Amino acid sequence: MYVKICGLTEPGHVAAAVEAGADAVGFVMTRSPRQIAPERAAELAALVPGHVLTVGVFRGEDPGTVRAAALTSGVRAVQLHGRHPHGDFTALKDLGAVLIRAVDAEADLRCGAYDEDLLLVDAPHAGSGLPWDWAAIRGRPSGHWLLAGGLTPANVTEAIAAAEPWGVDVSSGVEASPGVKDPALIKAFVKAVRDARPAS
Numbered sequence: 001m002y003v004k005i006c007g008l009t010e011p012g013h014v015a016a017a018v019e020a021g022a023d024a025v026g027f028v029m030t031r032s033p034r035q036i037a038p039e040r041a042a043e044l045a046a047l048v049p050g051h052v053l054t055v056g057v058f059r060g061e062d063p064g065t066v067r068a069a070a071l072t073s074g075v076r077a078v079q080l081h082g083r084h085p086h087g088d089f090t091a092l093k094d095l096g097a098v099l100i101r102a103v104d105a106e107a108d109l110r111c112g113a114y115d116e117d118l119l120l121v122d123a124p125h126a127g128s129g130l131p132w133d134w135a136a137i138r139g140r141p142s143g144h145w146l147l148a149g150g151l152t153p154a155n156v157t158e159a160i161a162a163a164e165p166w167g168v169d170v171s172s173g174v175e176a177s178p179g180v181k182d183p184a185l186i187k188a189f190v191k192a193v194r195d196a197r198p199a200s
């Protein structure tokens with residue numbers, strides 16, 4: 001099961017995510033309590049070993065703005081939240097980055113429908129930390145997709161069993177306070193995911 005830890009802002013927290021065994025780490029470069037500048041994301045991304053995917057997170061920005069931030073930060077993946085048109089993904093293809101389409105459960109849940117490489121199915125308000133009815137989408141998303149929204153070390157086992165995702169993503173659930181990650185919670189989250197078995 002793939003694990004992404006999102007909303008990292010500090011070198012120590014990036015190190016904690018890598019050490020815990022995360023597959024991907026996210027840097028939010030859009031309005032958020034976790035927002036960092038592309039230049040700061042570049043400093044953090046430089047600390048991440050090659051086997052861990054660095055992801056730049058955006059919401060509603062035009063492709064030109066996303067492209068500039070992705071190039072400055074050097075992230076290897078771009079995550080677009082909201083109802084971006086197909087053309088926004090097409091316009092970013094030549095970046096060579098992994099493209100992640102992040103949507104709520106009401107959207108088209110076929111991974112690849114917008115030429116994206118990965119789908120992320122999230123709560124209606126990204127980064128809110130609010131759980132939602134994960135079981136309601138069981139069997140609907142296709143392809144490689146990540147479940148997000150209100151996950152914590154305590155509930156991620158249940159969420160995986162309910163929705164049967166390919167991977168999971170967390171931000172608030174591994175924080176001591178909004179925007180401040182807790183290394184112990186990061187470690188506990190990754191361990192819980194590694195120990196979890198999707199329901200058969």
Ligand SMILES: O=C(O)c1ccccc1NCC(=O)[C@H](O)[C@H](O)COP(=O)(O)O
Pocket residue numbers: 006007026028030031032033034057058059081122123125126127128129130148149150151169170171172173
């Ligand atoms: O984290 C944010 O504040 C954020 C703001 C705007 C767009 C996206 C954002 N986060 C993206 C993520 O991938 C989060 O990890 C995901 O929404 C889950 O968040 P949470 O419910 O806090 O675990």
